[in-house]
Amino acid sequence: MELYEFTLHELQDKIKKGEVTATQITASVFDRIEAVEDKVHAFIRLMKDEAFAAAAKVDAEIKQGRIKPLSGIPVALKDIVCTQGVPTTCGSHILHNFVPPYNATVVQKLLDAGAIFVGKANMDEFAMGSSTETSYFGPTRNPWDLERIPGGSSGGSAAAVAAEECIASIGSDTGGSIRQPAALCGVVGMKPTYGRVSRFGLIAFASSLDQIGPFTKDVEDCAVMMNVLAGYDPRESTSVNADVPDYRQFVGRDIRGWRIGIPKEYVVEGIDPEIGASLKNAMAVMQKAGAQCVNVSLPHTPYCVAAYYIIAPAEASSNLARYDGVRYGFRAPEARELLDMYKKTRMQGFGAEVKRRIMIGTYALSAGYYDAYYKKASQVRTLIRRDFEEAFKQCDVIMTPATPTPAFKLGEKTDDPLQMYLSDIFTISANLAGIPGISVPGGFTQGGLPIGIQFLGGPFEEGKLIQIASAFEKNAHLEKRRPKL
Amino acid sequence: MEFEAIIGLEVHAQLLTETKIFCGCSAKFGATPNSHTCPVCLGMPGVLPVLNKKVLEYAMKMALATNCVINKTCEFARKNYFYPDLPKGYQISQYAHPLAEHGFVIVETDGRRKKIGITRIHMEEDAGKLLHDEHNPVSYVDLNRTGVPLIEIVSEPDIRSPEEAAEYLKRLHEILVYLEICDGNMEEGSFRCDANVSVRPMGQKEYGTRTELKNMNSFRNVQRALEYEIKRQIYLVENGQTVIQETRLWDDAQGATNSMRGKEEAHDYRYFPDPDLVPIVIDDAWIDAVKNSLPELPIAKRERFIRDYQLPAYDAGVLTADKALADYFEDVARRCQKPKAASNWIMGDVLRFLNEEKRDIRACPIQPEDLAEMIKLIDEGTISGKMAKDIVEEMYRAGKPPQTIIREKGLVQITDEAELTKTIAVILEKHPDQVAEYRGGKEKVFGFFVGQVMKATQGKANPKLVNELLKKMLAG
Numbered sequence: 035m036e037l038y039e040f041t042l043h044e045l046q047d048k049i050k051k052g053e054v055t056a057t058q059i060t061a062s063v064f065d066r067i068e069a070v071e072d073k074v075h076a077f078i079r080l081m082k083d084e085a086f087a088a089a090a091k092v093d094a095e096i097k098q099g100r101i102k103p104l105s106g107i108p109v110a111l112k113d114i115v116c117t118q119g120v121p122t123t124c125g126s127h128i129l130h131n132f133v134p135p136y137n138a139t140v141v142q143k144l145l146d147a148g149a150i151f152v153g154k155a156n157m158d159e160f161a162m163g164s165s166t167e168t169s170y171f172g173p174t175r176n177p178w179d180l181e182r183i184p185g186g187s188s189g190g191s192a193a194a195v196a197a198e199e200c201i202a203s204i205g206s207d208t209g210g211s212i213r214q215p216a217a218l219c220g221v222v223g224m225k226p227t228y229g230r231v232s233r234f235g236l237i238a239f240a241s242s243l244d245q246i247g248p249f250t251k252d253v254e255d256c257a258v259m260m261n262v263l264a265g266y267d268p269r270e271s272t273s274v275n276a277d278v279p280d281y282r283q284f285v286g287r288d289i290r291g292w293r294i295g296i297p298k299e300y301v302v303e304g305i306d307p308e309i310g311a312s313l314k315n316a317m318a319v320m321q322k323a324g325a326q327c328v329n330v331s332l333p334h335t336p337y338c339v340a341a342y343y344i345i346a347p348a349e350a351s352s353n354l355a356r357y358d359g360v361r362y363g364f365r366a367p368e369a370r371e372l373l374d375m376y377k378k379t380r381m382q383g384f385g386a387e388v389k390r391r392i393m394i395g396t397y398a399l400s401a402g403y404y405d406a407y408y409k410k411a412s413q414v415r416t417l418i419r420r421d422f423e424e425a426f427k428q429c430d431v432i433m434t435p436a437t438p439t440p441a442f443k444l445g446e447k448t449d450d451p452l453q454m455y456l457s458d459i460f461t462i463s464a465n466l467a468g469i470p471g472i473s474v475p476g477g478f479t480q481g482g483l484p485i486g487i488q489f490l491g492g493p494f495e496e497g498k499l500i501q502i503a504s505a506f507e508k509n510a511h512l513e514k515r516r517p518k519l
Numbered sequence: 520m521e522f523e524a525i526i527g528l529e530v531h532a533q534l535l536t537e538t539k540i541f542c543g544c545s546a547k548f549g550a551t552p553n554s555h556t557c558p559v560c561l562g563m564p565g566v567l568p569v570l571n572k573k574v575l576e577y578a579m580k581m582a583l584a585t586n587c588v589i590n591k592t593c594e595f596a597r598k599n600y601f602y603p604d605l606p607k608g609y610q611i612s613q614y615a616h617p618l619a620e621h622g623f624v625i626v627e628t629d630g631r632r633k634k635i636g637i638t639r640i641h642m643e644e645d646a647g648k649l650l651h652d653e654h655n656p657v658s659y660v661d662l663n664r665t666g667v668p669l670i671e672i673v674s675e676p677d678i679r680s681p682e683e684a685a686e687y688l689k690r691l692h693e694i695l696v697y698l699e700i701c702d703g704n705m706e707e708g709s710f711r712c713d714a715n716v717s718v719r720p721m722g723q724k725e726y727g728t729r730t731e732l733k734n735m736n737s738f739r740n741v742q743r744a745l746e747y748e749i750k751r752q753i754y755l756v757e758n759g760q761t762v763i764q765e766t767r768l769w770d771d772a773q774g775a776t777n778s779m780r781g782k783e784e785a786h787d788y789r790y791f792p793d794p795d796l797v798p799i800v801i802d803d804a805w806i807d808a809v810k811n812s813l814p815e816l817p818i819a820k821r822e823r824f825i826r827d828y829q830l831p832a833y834d835a836g837v838l839t840a841d842k843a844l845a846d847y848f849e850d851v852a853r854r855c856q857k858p859k860a861a862s863n864w865i866m867g868d869v870l871r872f873l874n875e876e877k878r879d880i881r882a883c884p885i886q887p888e889d890l891a892e893m894i895k896l897i898d899e900g901t902i903s904g905k906m907a908k909d910i911v912e913e914m915y916r917a918g919k920p921p922q923t924i925i926r927e928k929g930l931v932q933i934t935d936e937a938e939l940t941k942t943i944a945v946i947l948e949k950h951p952d953q954v955a956e957y958r959g960g961k962e963k964v965f966g967f968f969v970g971q972v973m974k975a976t977q978g979k980a981n982p983k984l985v986n987e988l989l990k991k992m993l994a995g
Contacts, residue, residue, distance in 0.1 A: 114565075115565070116564065116565045122564070122565075124564065129564065132564065134558075134563065134564070134565070135558060135563075136558050136563075136566075138565060233565075233567065234565070234566065234567050235565040235566070236565050237564040237565040238564075238565065238795075240794075241794035241795050242794035268569065269567060269569060270567050270569070270795075271567065271568065271569050271570065271795060271796050271797050272794075272795065272796075272797060348791060349791075349794055351599075351789075352597050352599050352608070352609050352789070352791070354608075355599060355601065355607065355608020355609055356562045356563075356564070356606060356607045356608045358601060358603075358608060360603045360606070360660065361561060361562070361563075361606060361660075362563065372603065376601055396789065399599070399789035399790075399791055400787055400789060401787045401789075404789075404790075404791070408791055
């Protein structure tokens, strides 16, 4: 067995026991990258030299007996988190040459924990998309079927873990951008509670919805990553100063007597029958594990997508105003005067989907429309949050499919933005409500595509999610498969 | 037809915090371009604002000092527009829920007191500055000022004349400086004012069309610009033309306002609550704590000076216009126990010296204890008021205490009766004709003898004593 095939916690043990070195793990991962990256295209930029230098440093530390939580673990970073001295593009032409002079808080935390960065993972431009096809640097392919998309927007991060090009990765989730690609790539992906993980240095898409989280090979790895990522950051005003438990203690704990809510509104038309079947199977698994499935209602579910596609573009239209060609990034070379520079820079620097959302958002915030759109959407958001508060009085966690369909083909939905937007119907509500969610592998379609099961919890109940997801993982007895690459 | 002007003012005051409103950069004026910047105020990708608590505290001080109601919760909003001096493409300001509302300040014009309402006070960040190359078609951006904290103080349209507008501004300025939250420097832009003005025939209820005036960097220019603009609008109305709603720039050299036409497109700022900043919740305890920390405000101080020091209103007004001056006066008055004399010396001589050199009272070479000592010396008769005039000037120039100057120049007043009697006797002997005239009833000659004594003593003789002795000795 190659080192890149192991889970994070398995490698942790090997490091602790002195069986392997950080350099060996890094070398194994880069061998794998060399073998499969051409097919998958999970990365915008590889950091091979930096990785081996970091591995040597970590090995020296280990020799001195200093072993940290992620010592020697190769991690991929979505190219939306700022890395000091390393280009950070957000998948966009407009930032193709941007080199941040600072690290995102999560990047610093990972570094401090001994992680080795293997590269900057591909993503939909400014995280706007569900397929990683809007990336300026070309699409990423699903390791399970190279004709298919890996999901998005954190498609590169999900595919990198699935293709074993890293041991774990970092993504960001604004409407499902971690959970949806995790489901489509057959890996674990968690979106923590809004405010749980620092957003400082995360290039903003929709500030009130964005949240950073991990992709891992299993639930225990997710707990290990969350132990590193979670925590208060004084550099972020919306960061919440609440205690961070040791998430690992929730792994393998009993869930007997738990009530699992199944929202009736999530049984929607257009859902793939195999996905429907996998949810039924998951219910059976949980019941066998001693939990009880109960029906709950989230009555405002039908308005989630509409509210999201007003709030997210509105915030994005403002967040992306700074890309004006004045201080950094791309500037249209032939611009003659100020207005011309703005127009040409933004016209040439942004892709079609980003421009579409800037226009939607600008419209929604315009005088005379604000009340009808943005304000109304914010009110709907409050109702959605209350739906969850009510539902969590009836149950401990909520279980849903992570996506309505398995991975679709490249190009299949690029001409139909509305169809693309609907791939997030099961994940968007958690962002609007600010609650945590996790997507775990729930089996495969007959065609061999991964299916994801999503669990949602109340605010700051990431521990509960790890507990239930770990119980599901243990009791589902899913066949262990690896993508054929 | 008689017309009435309706004026409302918007004042932007830079707060005197050490650091900027949302990052740790220095907020000081005048540094090398772009040296007071960081990823946060440069609007780099992924960075986030964190509110400087001092800004909130300072803004609360101003709100309470102008009788505003502080809202229990307020929030920051984004004002979206593109300009190279605005790195994020939006300014963080307050919109639907400002910090404070419904205040007022009292102004006095022609002896009449009037309340000018304050609609709102809100916090926001300043923008940077563009520098245009004079020789090449190039512009540069200096972002040192980006993120320097501002408060915007919006008045009700309660102001009816340019004089009232200037008075209102002076009162606001005075309060800001008293609170030590703004340096009030209009030339450097720490205190800026825009005006909205319209005219209507006396008695008409509806407002006329207003124009917005900008670019007035002194109290006097605000007044001049308003005077000009009111005349211009009245002329238009009287001649059947219409006032266009627009922004006009004051041109100081030309003494006129000019339309900004072309530059001013209808802006839609697309305000919305800033999702990067949480709503600010202010409880009563905090409001009370800030209230208790407020210093005595100008209007209260003025009244106290009149009441406690028995000063004329004019003196109280001059002395309290600057808090440091008021403190200086109080220090002198407390030490010498002669408030009116202290006021006279400060307003007459000390301020004249300072004004001549454009110096601030804080840099006055005369220490309050020295001025108090000098007033005591006059009171005790050690020196005369006339001598004091020279001594105080020397105190200012040399920065020495009065006793030193008196000793160095031998300026002590002659109060020795025997010595003066001797001097007078000599003078009387020298001028027998005048003595005869006086004794013959020509009392005017008395002044001549006083002059002679003063001349002989180089002005050092105690005038009271000279009078007494002369009268006695001339009487024979």
